[in-house]
Amino acid sequence: MLKYIGKRVLLMIPVVLGISFILFTIMEFSPGDPARIILGDYATQEQVDELREEMGLNDAFLVRYGRYVLNAAQGDFGKSYRSNSPVVGEIAARFPVTLKISLMAIMIAVLIGIPVGIISAVKQYSFADILSTMAALLFTSIPAFWLGLLLIMFLSVQHHILPSVGSDTWKHLIMPSLSLAAAQMATIIRMTRSTMLEVIRQDYIRTAKAKGASSRRVVFHHAIKNALLPVITTVGLSVSNLLGGALIIENVFGISGLGTVMVNSVKSKDTPLLLGSVMFAAVVAGFVNLGVDVLYTYVDPRIKAQFVKKTKRQGAGT
Amino acid sequence: MGEHLLEIKDLYVEYVTDDAHVYAVNGIDLFLDRGETLGLVGETGAGKTTTALSILKLLPEKVGRIAKGSILLAGTDVTAASEAEMRLLRGETVSMIFQDPMTSLNPVLTVGDQIAEVLQLHKKYKDKAGVEARVDEILKMVGLPPERKQDFPHQFSGGMKQRIVIAIALACEPLLLLADEPTTALDVTIQAQVLALMNELKQDLDTAMILITHDLGVVAQTCDRVAVVYAGEIIETGTVEQIFSGDRHHPYTVGLFQSIPDLKKKTRRLHPIDGLMPDPTDLPSGCKFHTRCPKCAQVCMERRPKPWEEDGHIIRCHLFAKGGPEA
Ligand SMILES: Nc1ncnc2c1ncn2[C@@H]1O[C@H](COP(=O)(O)OP(=O)(O)OP(=O)(O)O)[C@@H](O)[C@H]1O
Ligand SMILES: [Mg+2]
Secondary structure (H helix, E strand, C coil): CCCHHHHHHHHHHHHHHHHHHHHHHHHCCCCCCCHHHCCCCCCCCHHHHHHHHHHCCCCCCHHHHHHHHHHCCCCCEEEEECCEEEEEHHHHHHHHHHHHHHHHHHHHHHHHHHHHHHHHHHCCCHHHHHHHHHHHHHHHHHHHHHHHHHHHHHHHHCCCCCCCCCCCCCHHHHHHHHHHHHHHHHHHHHHHHHHHHHHCCCHHHHHHHHHCCCCHHHHHHHHHHHHHHHHHHHHHHHHHHHHEEEHHHHHHCCCHHHHHHHHHHHHHHHHHHHHHHHHHHHHHHHHHHHHHHHHHHHHHHHHHHHHCCCCCCCCCCC | CCCCCEEEHHHHHHECCCCEEEEEEEEEEEECCCCCCCCCCCCCCCCHHHHHHHHHHHCCCCCCCEEEEEEEEECCEEECCHHHHHHHCCCCCEECCCCCCCCCCCCCCCHHHHHHHHHCCCCCCCHHHHHHHHHHHHHCCCCCCHHHHHHHHHHHHHHHHHHHHHHHHCCCCCEEEEEECCCCCCCCCHHHHHHHHHHHHHHHHHCEEEEEEHHHHHHHHCEEEEEECCEEEEEEEEHHHHHCCCCCCHHHHHHHHCCCCCCCCCCCCCCCCCCCCCCCCCCCCCCCCCCCCCCCCHHHCCCCEEEEEEEEEEEECCCCCCCCCCC
16 A cells, blocks of 8 residues: 555656646746846846846756756745745745635535435435536536625625635635535535435345345445445545636635735746646645545455455355 | 235236336236245246345335235235335345345445344344354355455355355345345356255245246256246246146246257257247237247137136146136
8 A cells, every 4th residue: 555655656746747847838938037027127137137147047948947846856946036935935825725715615515515415316306306406507507706706795795794805714714615615516416416326226225125224224324335435536636626726716805825826926927936836736636636545445445455465365165 | 814924916016117117027926835935937027036026125116116916924915014114024024135146245345244234123132242143153054254254245256245145135034035046146066055055044944935046957956836927927836846747837838848958858949939028018918928829829819818726736828727718
């Protein structure tokens, strides 16, 4: 198992390298001179040229990329062009808010999505099922930012229940988390419903009933564990999606999290900050998915068996 | 109430789906006494599994339903029983060995837990130790080492899974065991072992059994009585002697026996009964076998034959119906 985890972590390196190279190239071709941005409009051309030389911006493209990678490998992700503070510190300051709304969102999505999906499947074609299927369809189709705006309009502007901007208290985080959660919740509902429907048609469910198990026991003891296996993967993917969604939602709600950092660093051509934050997000997503896969092996004995050393036991005759 | 352990009277079962109305069982009568074994034989799709599921009242929800008839099991009318009443019967009074052992076990629970469950559900033992001891005992009985109870189904071979399925079915020592082709998924040597095992257990526990099979050889070895099912009807039933060596038979039974390849007689044809079983969504009128019957007469196409009976040997065929055709 440890060997597998090690392999997966090593595999993240080429992914991160690829991401950094692509971003580095895009930033290279986008207009604007970082030295000019740092010094501002009033600096003279000589000052700009001097800074360019100092920052090594006149070197060849690959030389600069190589230098960035070598430094990054040693933990030095450079300084933000705009604030002149280390990228690492900048990310450390901004990430906690993003983490908070993402965690809240995923909790909302899972805690509502899974039970609703299960009820939907167990009571197939009932009113509750039709309602939840329709809600799921609605939430997948609504863009998160629009839902965010609707929430602001309704809960902040009209009824003054929740604050619309900022991230000072947990109350500030409710609406961003809700808007972020909606689409993931819809995906989890649909996934849970369909795997659950699949599972309750299996032969082993009939076996359980033939033993005299009640329908409640059949659902909770026999069906759920089987049905949730594929859902775990969906939840893992949801986390990656959330990180992307946070980028937009943070801007809607004026929260200065990792997403806002990314958007602003693109605007100000702040290559080190952009690369740092995107690579960080990629690594986080990578670890979440790894975590999900590890969790999977603990829930599903068939997959666990591939990792646990086989203990040879005596079989039963033939 | 009834003197028999199981008595099925005039049972009709239908499957209603969006695109078809399947008449799976069409007027089955049968009975079974304690400790007796009845072989249920017939082609694929004849309605054997459907009959067994009806006894458990486990027909697929919303799709399958008992349209008519009664099933009396140990004094309870299954067709009228509530779900709560059925739960008490299932696993304790009647249990079933399902057709496919590969998919009949829950992949995420250990086999020990799956055997223990039926004991716990019917509160057979006061404490956990009692249950565990019984699990060990029943595993030994079916020839598996008790240490393997912590293993999951995927760690067992097909034959071993079948033994586990049998262990679950027998754990509570039911009065009636429904064995749905318990050996078809197994290879020949294991088939013999499993059958021997079931026979042994049956004798030890005095369990009655309905054995569903395609294999007439198995029937001859294990059964007391036989019922031949065709298109959801029992067209002939009697003791093993009456069916295997009597001289009066339903033409379908005759065909069924001829379809066993006989090494001595050098029969060339493997399927002496021409044609296929009628489509259960569109059954023929009269005797359902008339479309394939070599002795088909005018009356066979028009009316369902009345049963002919002699010493419990029953044949539903116009060739024997003395009292005239059924209205
Ligand atoms: N869930 C279902 N929905 C619709 N039709 C069904 C369903 N289950 C069974 N049937 C139909 O009912 C008829 C009887 O099926 P059944 O499973 O009882 O046959 P069987 O005698 O057990 O056959 P086999 O020997 O292949 O197991 C078949 O025509 C089958 O297609
Ligand atoms: Mg069957």
